[in-house]
Amino acid sequence: MPRHSIAVVFAGSGGSGAMSAGAVFLRAAARAGYFGMMTQLFGAQVRGGESAALVQIGVEPIEAQPDRFDAFVALDWDKVEQFAAEIPLDETSLIFADPSAGAVPAGIAKSKGRVVALTMSDPGESKIDRALHGKRVNMFAAGCLAALCGLPADDIGGAVESIFGEKGGDVVGANRARALAGVQAAPALALDLKLAPPTHDRRWLISGNQAVALGALRGGVRFVGCYPITPATDLVEWLAPHLLKLGGRLVLGEDELASVNLALGASYGGVPAMTVTSGPGFSLMVESLGLAVAAEIPLVVIDVMRAGPSTGIASKTEQSDVNLAIYGAHGDAPRVVLAPLSVGDCAGTAEYAVYVAEALQVPVIVLSDQMLGQATAVIDPVSDRPPPQSRKTNGAAAGQPFKRYATGGDAVTPMPLPGTPGREWVAEGLTHNEAGLPASGAAMHAAQIHKRARKIREFDAGDRWGEVTGEGDTAILAFGSTVGPAREAARRLAEAGRNVRVIALRLLAPLPAKQLAQALTGVRRVVVIEQNDTGQLYRHLLGHKAVPVDAESVARPGPLPFRPSEIVNYVA
């Protein structure tokens, strides 16, 4: 019986090309009309170290890491064993290895998976060629596995071309030749890994980080201040050339204190602005979250979360910045916190973040995570729409002095572009009066705090607050990269006759009380799932009485992703 999906790992030492193998395999599947997702594992070495590409492809969208892998392809066995804990294999898994690479290490062999001998190197290759370009066993492996899954040779060759295209004809030709050699070697293995026929639609191959960047551009961001940090750097690298093409500016600050304030200054100057970081940088930016709240300046902050605290694990995921995003700052500093629901949703959520920041004149934090950010997925295209920008720059009657921070009427007050005659105002971090002049009286302090609180309170996200899938009186509440596994778990439970609802929360703050209450009608059991040790989201929900007091918390630290089976086991 043809499969609906297959999960394959390509692993090897530095220089073996595991990531390229995964990329070719995934892109070939995308060209053939399948969905897919690829995540990456890296060893401790900074550069050129051992790595593994974890790829799953199938006829339906894939949003979670699989429970187990069907195939493990060893490009070599150098230090690859260290990944064993993060790559679940079992006795039905196939382990592909070149006999010349040596014996299967104990950590992998203990899965009892069947070892398939596959000679991957090119016997005819000259020594010089090999020294120059490596053995290209990676392309052979990718071609072979793709062919075993039933992907057409044309799509495999096309994938090689689009991935190596920039490197010139020689490189493309040599790599394609090895990939097609792999295709030809497939039938002799007599293995049946064929996928069911795909549905052919135009799809995108995109990473979560790229999708955030795309969404921000579509939302109208034209200034970015940032400082490099894993795993957010690739977002900025992808964004930079596109931003420049659109006439925008990117400035690398000397640190995150500068980066966030560069963005804040640019936003004050009238340009939708954003900063991009991860936990350690986000900690430094907290000071200016308060400033953006007090001075009422729109600001988008992207936090691609990684394992913390402190430097933690730079390249691995965790959802442990929830407290900081929602509450980080001294004083009462209400803001908006959003989290994307999937790789594809990174675009829509980032675009929406720009819209909300501009509309409410507040900082909006997008909590992505390494798992979403650095996963590459085949998704349905994000629909095109014009950038929804709506900063209120005029409206109030000109008068002297201009009341930038008027408290009586609409909580969102006009914020004219600096340089507008007759509408001069000072953005002020000190408690100020309506005209923006420093004030320290109790009444004005309260009035301004209430004005800012009201902006947040009156904000209605409508149906963008989150998504509900499934039915049943048990609800799993999740956000970010745990949404995918939660939905997959619910799907499996439904297949087994047990209906479970998944409430995927996009709006973490302010909590959408009304919509959540509606989503929870008829629910008798609530399970809040998150990837941190202290149940940060759970406590936030309980504190706001957004879930019943007997709601359950499933909270554990990263970096291992939640697997659907883990959630099924807990809920069942």
Add this chain to the structure above:
Amino acid sequence: MTYLAKPKFHHPGLPKNELGYTHRDYEGTVSTLCAGCGHDSITGAIIQACFELAIEPHRVAKISGIGCSSKTPTYFLGNSHGFNSVHGRMPSVLTGANLANRDLIYLGVSGDGDSASIGLGQFAHCLRRGVNMTYIVENNGVYGLTKGQFSATADRGSKSKRGVTNTDNSIDMVAMALQLGASFVARSFSGDKEQLVPIIKAAIAHQGAAFIDVISPCVAFNNHAGSTKSFDFVREHNEAVNRLDFISTRMPIGLQQEPGTVEIVEQHDGSRIALRKLDADYEVHDRAAALGFLQHHAAKGQIVTGLLFVEKEAQDLHAHLDTVEEPLNKLGEKELCPGSAVLGQINAGLR
């Protein structure tokens, strides 16, 4: 309230500049600083400079950090735009604002604590980038607002009024600015309006990173007189309410000095500073010579004042980045997204 509005009363006989504005149009609210504070003199000089330059107030953005010095933008250019940010972060906010809108005149106002202590990194990087601005540090060697602790510009060996001796070396922001590539570098003294006003005017006119270190005595914390205790007591209790009822009889230190001379100035606490005013024939286009001149006199215990260096053909950050003439915040949908074509291309690239 921590400010007092000034009555809007225009004397018909008040002199007007070429735009028809009076001096009063460049003022802000009544200062709440200690009477005699050097910062108030700098405020006066900024007002005078803008009046004389006939700047349209709405074309100025005054950006500041935190400190007594950073409070002063409330006291000048009341009809201008601005951003009073947080401690030590003025330079990055100013840089961002400038990149968004290159059409405004940016006045960065800061203190020695704000720029040499907490904000030293930001100060350095902002000058290094060559942001087109006038960056004024009102330098009193102490954290005035938090009651007189030494800042990073305090001289080694100097004594605080509490009797503590500063054992750390001081940072000379002028030397740093020269080294960091600022294209206009000057030092002045708050009490010498005749020198300061033209320097500020020249700095505003300068199209590049202009830095002015203004020595500005703090009357409250350079004060070791007998009244110290009660003075402290008033200040201790003052922060919670406001500063208005705090009265000092001290007068600002005034100084009119001939070029090329060395003058010994007695401060309120009785300590002395020696100021060397630059000779009339001083060569202002030689960066290396300026550094040498500065350090040569510093070794003799003299603080050099005047315009130390100005680059003939200064370039600013926009020139480095090759940005278009039109400010980014004025570029509309049409210029930024040519028919959404570029966005369309990006989308297509993902297919």
